[in-house]
Amino acid sequence: MRSLIFLFLLSAIFSCNSNSKSSENKLVNADKKDFTKEELLEINREREMVEFKLIEKYIERRGWEMERSGSGLFYSVYDSASTPGPKATEKRVATIEYVVSLLNGDTVYTSEEDGLKEFVIGMDHVENGLHEGITYMRVGDRARFIIPPRLAHGLAGDRKKIPMHSSIVYDVKLVSLK
Template sequence: MNRVLVIGPLLILLSCGGDAPAPQRQQGGHVWRDPQLIDENTRAVAREDADIDRYLRRQGVDMERSPTGVRHKLLRDVPGPVARPGQRAEVAFRVELLDGRVCYASEAGTTASFIVEEDHVESGLHEGIQLMSPGDSAVLVIPSYRAHGLVGDMEKIPMRST
């Protein structure tokens, strides 16, 4: 039985300034990797990580950093079990870029829902939601490679924006 998790207001900041991880090309059954692309993407991830750190320092915000680079800060921590894969999460949210532009937000009094680790939402959101229990409120800063990557979402989240 899937339990429904209702997560309080969730602010998600996306840093869309970095490149996605290096693409792999298939040719004749072989996987080819371009070392130059891998090196550039490694540098881009490091630059984006530094940009996020500078942003957080300017804002005076201290956040936990996961091994994948997703930052999180619980604003309201309600005791209880955290979300697990396969559970439905319901969130009130606001997505904004590091420059403050709001890209998406849930309507007042409404939520969006998704199945943890199954639905097609940002991988950084799947990661962050699993740090929260029902009723929690948090801020997540999700690097581009765990959100919309190099091209943005082709609607409101621009390509290579921060």
């Protein structure tokens, strides 16, 4: 198990071209010792910083204006309904049209192929970042969310189309609230 964690962390750090020599040294010597809780937390913080830089570059390349919430969700309501509908709040049932893609541009899920998504805000099993992002919207609004791995599918991915430790991009229209 330790060797799998080591290989994952090593590949994640090197694949992101991190300039942190201290992280590289920790990982290179990882097979010779156990990680302390503090070392694992530091490696995780460094990995999150690398991911946020990748997301910021993605946003910059597209010329999008997005805000970042305290949790780390990047969001933008880019098309407000001409007649503002009710605001999305927890415990309401949201129905959305969506396109989900990866930062490399691959589209992985769409409502056109998979049907509209319906979920109870704050309660059902969808990405935490989607729960949060929807609360910035009103019925009829269109928004984009870039959800970092810890607010999406985490280290495992969704074991279908979303790879391990992937940020995902949601383009969403809030169709209705119940």
